[in-house]
Amino acid sequence: MTYQELSRVELEALKKELDKQFDEVKAKGLKLNMSRGKPGIAQLTLSMPMLDVINSQSDMNTVLGNDTRNYGDLDGIGECRKLLADMMGVNKDNVVVCGNSSLNIMYDTVSRSMMKGVNGSTPWCKLDKVKFLCPVPGYDRHFKITEYFGIEMIAVPMDENGPDMDMVEQYVNNDEAVKGIWCVPKYSNPSGISYSDEVVKRFANLKPAAEDFRLYWDNAYGIHHLYEDKQDEILNILEECEKAGNPDMVYIFASTSKISFPGSGVSAVASSIKNIDFIESQMTIQTIGHDKINQLRHARYFKNIDGLNEHMKKHADILRPKFEAVVNTLEEELGGLGIGTWTKPNGGYFISFDAMEGCAKAIVAKCKEAGVVLTNAGATYPYGKDPKDSNIRIAPTFPSSEEMEEATALFVLCVKLVSVEKLLQA
């Protein structure tokens, strides 16, 4: 029986019972955080041997004989470019390896477009209006970049196949002010869904009104599977764009932040040679080069794509039980009640939960009241505003399994309580 089918009297009785349960949990004085996609301690420990790979006795030269300790190799050392190219499914020549943060590459990419345009187009700061499409729910830090630069953001709904492509085509092919779209094509943040082949092909076959329209393809979770037997795969967007006669239309971003160490990984951007050359024309003004010793550390530790994939299996072994614990609790406690839906991702870092309309903020606040911090409701929407006040991002990676259990138990309790209150107000 769903909550909607309950009588007022039944709802009131239920509320009384839930209030009592809530007070009991609150009395425990929990202090848990499920707000950010941070790896847990066990995951960080996985990469500790990497720190022995480069030491005072190491040969510090690249395969090509360049000294990683000195200036040079602006576009990254060859072996690390190869490693990340293989991870991103592109050729080495299409990749530049940068510093520790792919977010920073994305920021620089938008910033450069604002000041200098894209491959010779009018700088966006000279235009009256610049717009980005933002598939929702999406990644708050993407939206913060476009908001920071005053770019108008248009929310595009997602379903289990990816963004609403009718709407994307409508905007991109007709509105010259639309210069980009933020995409997390695989194990999307926060829904965990992966773009279908049809969606990727429709992306590649866009006919943008703006010559400087680009796909901002943040493949943050490209090899971040949870299962060996259930792995999402997406089409190669760079190849599809080439085939479709749009070779310069995509920037692909990735990093090892959630493979080696957040903050001490390596990041990369992949694109057409033409785009890469333009990126490098700015990068050579910006820096003499990135941290090549850390690039060497990564290249020697992981060796190749097989090494990366093996390493990711160990991450999966740690993460899978946490994700399953959350999903199982949601199913056991909320299944069939009509007060929420959620995703069951095969990879990535998040579970996306949709509460009854108008309940997300109240649920997050209620959790906080009892000591569990969730991502702010609304964060997954441009400007932090979820028009339905419905979506909540759950990040199960950082807490321990026991903490996850406690936090999820509180979460479902709060969903029930807030939903009952909402129904009583109706």
Next chain:
Amino acid sequence: MTYQELSRVELEALKKELDKQFDEVKAKGLKLNMSRGKPGIAQLTLSMPMLDVINSQSDMNTVLGNDTRNYGDLDGIGECRKLLADMMGVNKDNVVVCGNSSLNIMYDTVSRSMMKGVNGSTPWCKLDKVKFLCPVPGYDRHFKITEYFGIEMIAVPMDENGPDMDMVEQYVNNDEAVKGIWCVPKYSNPSGISYSDEVVKRFANLKPAAEDFRLYWDNAYGIHHLYEDKQDEILNILEECEKAGNPDMVYIFASTSKISFPGSGVSAVASSIKNIDFIESQMTIQTIGHDKINQLRHARYFKNIDGLNEHMKKHADILRPKFEAVVNTLEEELGGLGIGTWTKPNGGYFISFDAMEGCAKAIVAKCKEAGVVLTNAGATYPYGKDPKDSNIRIAPTFPSSEEMEEATALFVLCVKLVSVEKLLQA
């Protein structure tokens, strides 16, 4: 006797002799590079033990208990902020530790001002004209940043005390379009001079017409002495600005690129709390954080300012003979000839050479013809244009001592030859 005092016949005889010497050197087929301020192999080797400090057995937590392997500490870990604050002569709270490149911080600082203004001022991209003062000779990569953003550069002559402060005051105090000045206040690039106390005080006491005027104080060589008994010291610009009622007028930049490893060091910016807050409001959009493991590596290896200074003595022992070899050769071969002047720095990475007017390009070309690459003539001036075609930057750090001798011998030969040719044309 100076070359100017020689008769035409004497000059012609000299040219014949010099041409012969040049052909002999050219026949050797040298391949040497004195173009960039790169540390030599022996210097890089000094820092190798640093790579053992963090290994798989290390406690990865900061003094405050934060895990350096995970996200967090956007402004840098406490112990590394303290280390760089002491190096920069400021309080820890006035410092943000960033990635590997102080040039990148400078780029970001100018870029941010273009798009967002300075602490709420009008974004520079909205202004008709933005100007920077550029003390000359100066650092080519500074000039490239301002050129990239379309900022008009105005050359300001330097003498042994620093920039011409009459001219600086005239511009800064009267022209609202003047938004900044590039300064390398200590062991300046390329002249090696350090700003006198009077110059620093006059900087601090500027009364800028523009509220968003800032000193871009690149203290790249703050502890890069060549001698224990001859060390330049400069006044603390942040303190002087505070005293003068201009607390927000300066950004100080520094890094360990030429202390630990170029490309794998840590960089920092120091400024007033108000400025730091504004910088962080952008940085939080740009990145989740910088490489904290590398920050920890630096903090634990150097421990404190004494550790840094001890380490710099070892650099000095390697660099001093190279600098002295160049200066001695210049004095022995060119002293009293009237065809060049040069600096004898107590620190830093460069020697600045001024040839007879109109000779610098020809000297650099002549050296290249015989296999020695120097920094392009003109590089030390805005837009790469030295109006007198006179200045040449000599970078003695990277080549070995033997290579330095060969390269310098060729250099003085080319100076003589080009000067004779110039005098014969007159």
